[in-house]
Amino acid sequence: MRKHNNKIQEAVHQLFEARVHLGHRKGRWNSKMAPFIYGVREGIHILDLNKTVSFLRRALRVLANVLSDKGNVLFVGNRRENALLAGALGKRYKKHIAFINTKWVGGTLTNQETFEDTKKRLTIKRKTKNKRISTYLQGFPGGFGKPDLIILLNVNNNRLLVREANASHIPIIGILDTNSNPIGITYPIGGNDDSVQSHFFYCQAFSYVINKSLFN
Numbered sequence: 272m273r274k275h276n277n278k279i280q281e282a283v284h285q286l287f288e289a290r291v292h293l294g295h296r297k298g299r300w301n302s303k304m305a306p307f308i309y310g311v312r313e314g315i316h317i318l319d320l321n322k323t324v325s326f327l328r329r330a331l332r333v334l335a336n337v338l339s340d341k342g343n344v345l346f347v348g349n350r351r352e353n354a355l356l357a358g359a360l361g362k363r364y365k366k367h368i369a370f371i372n373t374k375w376v377g378g379t380l381t382n383q384e385t386f387e388d389t390k391k392r393l394t395i396k397r398k399t400k401n402k403r404i405s406t407y408l409q410g411f412p413g414g415f416g417k418p419d420l421i422i423l424l425n426v427n428n429n430r431l432l433v434r435e436a437n438a439s440h441i442p443i444i445g446i447l448d449t450n451s452n453p454i455g456i457t458y459p460i461g462g463n464d465d466s467v468q469s470h471f472f473y474c475q476a477f478s479y480v481i482n483k484s485l486f487n
Contacts, residue, residue: 282324282327283320283321283324285472286320286323286324286462286472287320289466289468289469289471289472290463290466290468290469291318291320291323291462291463291466291469291472292309292317292318292320292323292463293315293317293318293463293466294308294315294316294317294318294448294449294450294463295315295316295448295449295450296314296315296316297311297314297315297316299449299450300316300449300450301449301450301451301452303452303453303454304316304447304448304449304450304451304453304461306322307319307322307323307447307449307453307459307461308449308461316449318449318461318462318463319461322461323460323461323462326458326459326460326461327460327462327476329458330444330458330460331476331477331480333420333442333444333458334420334422334444334477334480334481334484335480335483335484337419337420338367338480338481338484338485339484340419342418342419342420343369343415343416343417343418343419343420344367344368344369344418344419344420344421344422344481345368345369345370345371345418345420345421345422346360346361346368346369346370346371346421346422346424346477347370347371347372347375347421347422347423347424347425347429347432348370348372348423348424348425348470348474349371349372349373349374349375349425349428349429350424350425350428350464352425352464352465352466352467352470353372353424353425353467353470353474354372354373355372356424356467356470356471356474357370357371357372357424357474358370358372358410359474360474360477360478360481361410362410363478364481364482364485365410365412366412367412367481367485368481369410369411369412369415369418370410371407371410372410373403373406373407375429375431375432376407377431377435378435379432379435380417380418380432380435380436380438380439380441381435381438381439383416383417387416389404389408390408390411417439417441418441419441419442420441420442420443420444421436421441421442421443421444422443422444422445422477423443423444423445423446423456424446424464424470424473424474425446425464426445426446426447426451426452426453426456426464427448427450427451427452427464430452433445433455433456434455436455437455442457442458443455443456443457443458444456444457444458444460445457445458445459445460446460446462446464446473447459447460447461447462447464448461448462448463448464448465449461451464460473
């Protein structure tokens with residue numbers, strides 16, 4: 272029991288160092304995030320890191336199970352603070368993980384037949400001409416199909432993605448700041464979504480599980 276408690280405290284310390292606990296000013300919060308919040312300090316909402324540890328561990332177990340069952344995972348981070356990290360993680364595991372680090376294109380999930388047809392018809396010449404489509408599609412391995420799980424680093428500017436995933440019954444692991452809406456997120460994780468340091472921590476955690484699940 273003591274060993275277990277020590278591990279939790281160590282995890283909480285790591286989250287604290289990564290600034291995961293820092294939310295927004297209390298005037299900017301979403302009341303639906305109340306269960307994830309510890310309190311207010313100097314006018315800023317502080318996320319409950321004990322709950323964050325618990326929800327993060329659950330999400331990592333879900334990710335490990337999907338990968339163990341040879342499922343497809345789509346990794347999405349399309350804010351300035353996480354786009355490079357999302358792209359780097361996706362490229363590292365490009366045969367197993369798809370990624371999007373640009374603006375979400377409507378219909379990616381709900382109009383899968385058209386999306387797959389676009390990928391097939393896009394020649395190298397046309398890719399050069401349409402850089403936006405080329406950049407968007409670069410994160411999808413050939414024959415990837417519909418994902419079995421989505422990891423979403425920034426929920427607030429991806430509500431269309433959330434609606435499409437819900438309509439397609441695809442579960443979502445999502446990072447939720449104090450101004451986020453947790454509705455539609457299957458496996459919510461309370462955490463700062465504005466800090467590069469926080470996103471680096473999340474990507475490290477996901478990368479560790481991906482690497483362990485695929486290559487151990």
